[in-house]
Amino acid sequence: MSGTVYLVGAGCGNPDLITWKGLRLLRACDAVLYDDLSSPKLLEETRTDCERLFVGKRYGRHSMPQAEINALLVAKAQEGKMVVRLKGGDPFVFGRGGEEVLALQAAGIPYEVVSGVSSAVAVPAAAGIPVTHRRLARSFHVITGHTAADGAETLTEQIDTLAKLEGTLVFLMGLHHLEEITNGLLQGGKPADTPAAVISRGTTPKQRVVRAKLCNLAAKTRKANLAAPAVIVIGETAGMQLSGTIEYPLYGVKIGVTGTKSITKKLRNRLEELGATVTELDYATRSRLGNEALEQALQGITAYTWAVFTSPNGVEIFFQALQKRRIDIRTLAQLRFAVIGTGTAAALEKRGIYPAFLPKTYDVESLAKGLCSVVGADEKILILRAAQGSPVLTEILAKEKKQYTDVKLYDIAIDAEKRRFTHEAAKEMDFITFASGSGVRGFFAQGGTMPQGTTAVCIGTSTAKTLASYGDFPVLTAQTFNVDGIIKVILEEASKTKTTEKETDK
Numbered sequence: 001m002s003g004t005v006y007l008v009g010a011g012c013g014n015p016d017l018i019t020w021k022g023l024r025l026l027r028a029c030d031a032v033l034y035d036d037l038s039s040p041k042l043l044e045e046t047r048t049d050c051e052r053l054f055v056g057k058r059y060g061r062h063s064m065p066q067a068e069i070n071a072l073l074v075a076k077a078q079e080g081k082m083v084v085r086l087k088g089g090d091p092f093v094f095g096r097g098g099e100e101v102l103a104l105q106a107a108g109i110p111y112e113v114v115s116g117v118s119s120a121v122a123v124p125a126a127a128g129i130p131v132t133h134r135r136l137a138r139s140f141h142v143i144t145g146h147t148a149a150d151g152a153e154t155l156t157e158q159i160d161t162l163a164k165l166e167g168t169l170v171f172l173m174g175l176h177h178l179e180e181i182t183n184g185l186l187q188g189g190k191p192a193d194t195p196a197a198v199i200s201r202g203t204t205p206k207q208r209v210v211r212a213k214l215c216n217l218a219a220k221t222r223k224a225n226l227a228a229p230a231v232i233v234i235g236e237t238a239g240m241q242l243s244g245t246i247e248y249p250l251y252g253v254k255i256g257v258t259g260t261k262s263i264t265k266k267l268r269n270r271l272e273e274l275g276a277t278v279t280e281l282d283y284a285t286r287s288r289l290g291n292e293a294l295e296q297a298l299q300g301i302t303a304y305t306w307a308v309f310t311s312p313n314g315v316e317i318f319f320q321a322l323q324k325r326r327i328d329i330r331t332l333a334q335l336r337f338a339v340i341g342t343g344t345a346a347a348l349e350k351r352g353i354y355p356a357f358l359p360k361t362y363d364v365e366s367l368a369k370g371l372c373s374v375v376g377a378d379e380k381i382l383i384l385r386a387a388q389g390s391p392v393l394t395e396i397l398a399k400e401k402k403q404y405t406d407v408k409l410y411d412i413a414i415d416a417e418k419r420r421f422t423h424e425a426a427k428e429m430d431f432i433t434f435a436s437g438s439g440v441r442g443f444f445a446q447g448g449t450m451p452q453g454t455t456a457v458c459i460g461t462s463t464a465k466t467l468a469s470y471g472d473f474p475v476l477t478a479q480t481f482n483v484d485g486i487i488k489v490i491l492e493e494a495s496k497t498k499t500t501e502k503e504t505d506k
Contacts, residue, residue: 003077009090009116013203015039017117030081037088070103075107116472123202123231128243134234139167145174163188168235175230195239200226205252247273258280259435305379310340312347362481363462368396387411433457437466
């Protein structure tokens with residue numbers, strides 16, 4: 001039974017430029033064939049079981065010929081899969097989307113094209129250059145820097161015609177032919193003082209722009225050592241500067257976040273609103289443990305007076321277990337709930353339950369000591385957590401002779417392939433955040449190391465102590481042990497760095 005294929009434009013550079021429909025399809029697909037310019041952040045949006053296939057092509061480097069990409073699209077659809085062909089920019093703007101559609105038509109595969117934001121428009125705009133302007137340019141022309149001719153890459157033969165056009169000229173994939181383009185336009189009659197620009201890695205924090213007269217553009221660009229991908233803009237509008245003036249305090253700052261999904265999602269959203277580039281450095285896989293201890297606890301749930309959760313994962317698994325066994329939530333009426341932090345509390349509150357105890361300091365030691373102060377001698381505690389939970393909790397409870405049952409709900413294992421990818425990504429981070437001691441231990445598992453020049457940010461002193469056991473690193477510790485505390489210290493440190501850079505520039 002045939003599947004379906006969606007050719008999705010990923011936008012250019014900044015992953016936020018993908019369309020809502022494109023993102024929805026990406027989150028639902030069974031397989032994704034992605035280009036070299038696809039943002040890693042977009043791949044993070046796919047399901048954990050989604051098959052990811054790299055088919056990228058860059059100048060002089062093709063991971064796979066186009067004919068093989070076409071065949072692979074057909075093959076994956078014939079397996080009955082929902083396939084997304086994720087393409088930089090727009091599929092039909094020099095994206096070879098037309099060739100892929102013809103292959104799908106020939107094979108009888110159902111398909112749809114989802115347009116994307118083209119770099120021809122978005123990249124100049126990110127540099128403050130409008131491709132049209134009522135008084136300066138009433139049209140714009142998008143040209144590839146090379147065309148396919150007899151299997152070879154050659155510059156367009158219509159350069160003389162282009163030189164006579166009055167609108168804005170936008171060249172894509174032309175950086176390697178910049179001298180040929182500028183010389184051809186000059187020879188074709190384009191005035192030497194025509195405003196021009198080259199924008200490298202547009203719409204991303206690595207964006208760099210060279211502005212010059214047409215006659216000097218190639219020399220200035222080579223001197224600046226600009227890298228591909230780059231967009232070349234030639235015309236009167238290239239002399240304009242309409243860049244946005246809203247300032248984002250963390251723009252250009254790269255931050256890796258570790259921890260549970262609840263805290264990483266909250267951190268990521270807040271940090272990205274402040275302009276940061278955020279990567280989730282999570283390679284742990286969580287699997288539920290089907291054990292007898294949970295069954296016995298559920299059967300005797302009325303004997304307990306306290307239920308303790310140390311993560312949102314535990315909350316989710318426990319309540320799903322109740323639902324699976326059709327245990328009425330009213331059975332929990334006698335229970336009071338204790339949680340380790342606000343993230344776990346939020347997971348509990350989604351079920352309409354509010355914790356009776358939340359420690360002021362969000363760590364295991366504070367949770368254990370707090371429980372000892374509120375739990376009576378005859379009361380029984382049910383602890384629901386990961387197999388790797390800290391022994392500190394039960395050690396303190398046992399010392400104070402508290403009655404408890406420690407049920408391991410899930411196991412955390414290391415995905416070696418994700419770990420390799422994670423530590424490669426970590427090398428580029430300015431900051432890496434840690435929200436728990438287990439998060440620290442997971443990060444350093446199997447030979448993980450803190451990248452040189454990266455600053456660790458810990459949610460509290462307990463997490464900082466765990467980190468210190470792995471070496472001497474630059475560390476910032478939040479004074480309030482929550483997401484707000486982490487963000488505050490990052491903002492303060494980033495502000496110091498920017499102030500230093502300004503002083504150095506002077």
